Amino acid sequence: MSNDRAPQVRLEIAVQDVAGARVAAAGGADRLELCAALAGTGGVTPSAGTVAAVVEALRGTGVTVHVLVRARPGGFHFTADELDVQVRDVRSVLEAGAHGVVVGALTSDGTVDDGALRALVDAADGAEVTFHRALDQLADPVAALPALGAAGVRRVLTSGGAARAGEGLGVLAALAEHGHRAGVEIMAGGGVRVDDVPALVAAGVDAVHLSAKRTVAADGGPGGGGAGGYDATDPAAVAAARSALDAALESTLAG
Numbered sequence: 001m002s003n004d005r006a007p008q009v010r011l012e013i014a015v016q017d018v019a020g021a022r023v024a025a026a027g028g029a030d031r032l033e034l035c036a037a038l039a040g041t042g043g044v045t046p047s048a049g050t051v052a053a054v055v056e057a058l059r060g061t062g063v064t065v066h067v068l069v070r071a072r073p074g075g076f077h078f079t080a081d082e083l084d085v086q087v088r089d090v091r092s093v094l095e096a097g098a099h100g101v102v103v104g105a106l107t108s109d110g111t112v113d114d115g116a117l118r119a120l121v122d123a124a125d126g127a128e129v130t131f132h133r134a135l136d137q138l139a140d141p142v143a144a145l146p147a148l149g150a151a152g153v154r155r156v157l158t159s160g161g162a163a164r165a166g167e168g169l170g171v172l173a174a175l176a177e178h179g180h181r182a183g184v185e186i187m188a189g190g191g192v193r194v195d196d197v198p199a200l201v202a203a204g205v206d207a208v209h210l211s212a213k214r215t216v217a218a219d220g221g222p223g224g225g226g227a228g229g230y231d232a233t234d235p236a237a238v239a240a241a242r243s244a245l246d247a248a249l250e251s252t253l254a255g
Contacts, residue, residue, distance in 0.1 A: 008252075010207040011245050012066075012187060013238055014038060016046070020233030021054045024212070025063045027238030031207070032058075033102055033130075033157075035068035038211060039231050042133070043068045045089050048096045055097035064099040066130060069120070076106040076134040083116050090123040100128030102157065110137055112144055114151070121152040128154045133190060136161045141171070142178050149182040157209055159190030166196035169203050176204030194237070197244040201252060208245060212237035 012031040013024035016038055024032055034054055035043030045068060055065050069089045071082040078086065083105065090101050101124055105116035112134075121129050131153045135141045141158065148156065158175060160168020165188040172188055179186040188200045189209030200208050214234040 008249055009201055009205065009245060010187075011242055012189070012207050012209040013233065013241075014043070014189075014209065014211040015054075015233050016231070017050065018053050018057050021057055021063075021065070023233040023235050024238050025058055025061045027212075027235055028242030029063055029238060031064045031066060033066050033068055033209065034098070035070075035102075037073075038213075041073035042070075044070050044072060045086075045093070048092045051093045051096040051098050065097070066100040066102055066128065067093040067098040068102045068132065069093065070103075070132075076104050076137065077108050077113070078105055078116060083119060087119050087123045090120055091125075094124065094127050098127070100124070100130065100154070102130040102132050104132040104134030106134050106137060110139065112138070112147065114147070117148075117151050117153075124152075130154060130187070131156045133157050133159065136190070142174050145175065145178050145182040145184050149184045153184060155185035155187050155206065157187045157189045159188070162190070164191030164193075164196070165189055165200060166191070166193060169199055172200065172205055173203040176206070179206075180204075192241075194240045194244045197241065198248040198251070201245070201248040208241070210237075210241060212241055 010030040013029040014033045015021050015024050036046040037044050069086050071085050103120045105113040107113045135156050135158045159165040160171035162168030176186045185206035187207035187209050188205040192210040212234050213231040215229050216232045217229050
């Protein structure tokens, strides 16, 4: 499915596998964030094989694949070894065909780790770089935007510092205003619900990000198969998000 919509506000869906990527593309996603272990961790780096398979599955659709590069769950202050792994992973996922990467690193005192970010951007070698929700850990995310833009960051993923993006509208609006000046796109994400979409569009964001997932009942068994089920991309949720975003954009144009 080709996505030729006007680029006012993009729909990004977080997926974990080829099946989810196909569902998201068919449902109208403009862009994917590909990660592993999304539930309970916020996601970590997927395998290069997964990246290559997803890129191949979406070839010709116009949907771009941006890969989360994160060495582990937890905070965003990384050791030298963890940063080295992430630099290698940035190169690896781009070699596998990804269109961009999603990264982030903070210092021990909660500011952007400029050196780590520079290493990750350099490894991306011109591919699009998104700074993930590490931004929401900053005391003043708005003030960080010019430096992020100057470092080569194309966009930031943020809830506006709230538990859910729908509750961070004031900060998101400020980020959108200052992000446009700094040349940084603002993508609202974090607990996004379909009924949040109109308000997020009204706040001026450049993209809306959600996982649009459902839980599939366990089909494993003994021997480490697990019994808790797993998350899968929900076609109905993707379609509802696409419809809500299109309606919000039409309303904005009509107004």
